[in-house]
Amino acid sequence: MKEEQAFQDEKQQNVSTEEAAETSQQEEPVNEAAALEAEVEDTEVAKLRAEAEEHQQRLLRAQADFDNFRRRTLKEKEELAKYASMKLVTELVPVLDNFERALATASQGAESESFTKGVEMIFRQFESVLQAEGVTAMNAVGQPFNPDFHQAIMQVESEEHDEGIVVEEVQKGYMLKDKVLRPAMVKVSM
Numbered sequence: 001m002k003e004e005q006a007f008q009d010e011k012q013q014n015v016s017t018e019e020a021a022e023t024s025q026q027e028e029p030v031n032e033a034a035a036l037e038a039e040v041e042d043t044e045v046a047k048l049r050a051e052a053e054e055h056q057q058r059l060l061r062a063q064a065d066f067d068n069f070r071r072r073t074l075k076e077k078e079e080l081a082k083y084a085s086m087k088l089v090t091e092l093v094p095v096l097d098n099f100e101r102a103l104a105t106a107s108q109g110a111e112s113e114s115f116t117k118g119v120e121m122i123f124r125q126f127e128s129v130l131q132a133e134g135v136t137a138m139n140a141v142g143q144p145f146n147p148d149f150h151q152a153i154m155q156v157e158s159e160e161h162d163e164g165i166v167v168e169e170v171q172k173g174y175m176l177k178d179k180v181l182r183p184a185m186v187k188v189s190m
Contacts, residue, residue, distance in 0.1 A: 099123040138173035140166045140184040151183040158189035165189045
């Protein structure tokens with residue numbers, strides 16, 4: 001009987017081992033499927049995160065581009081308003097030159113004195129209107145030559161001035177606010 005009992009115990013152990021093996025074989029495909037499904041989910045999540053990050057970067061670039069565009073158009077608009085009168089003023093500067101030449105050649109005499117005073121009054125009025133628009137004459141004589149503000153038409157020898165200094169102004173230069181309207185034509189020492 002002891003042998004029979006031992007046989008049955010052994011048989012039961014074999015059955016338990018077989019059941020455990022069957023259960024583990026059944027669980028392995030389930031675990032593999034779950035692992036595969038988790039892996040697929042991880043790759044999908046990674047793809048979606050990468051896509052979301054890409055869209056976020058595109059959004060940030062678009063916002064930055066729009067901000068730059070807005071700043072640039074605002075600056076252009078301000079500059080346009082600031083220099084709106086530039087074309088008209090450019091055409092009026094030669095008239096100012098002619099007034100100066102007329103005043104320089106006015107003859108001295110009783111009859112021409114009243115005429116000269118009238119022309120001077122018109123000149124001063126014209127000059128004040130241009131100044132109100134931001135037009136100012138450049139002072140070039142005695143300044144170092146600067147190609148941004150001066151146009152050299154001649155070089156002259158000068159003992160009074162160092163090399164590269166404006167000696168004489170042939171034609172006045174004008175600025176419109178902070179921009180060169182017309183460079184001064186000058187003679188420069190060498």
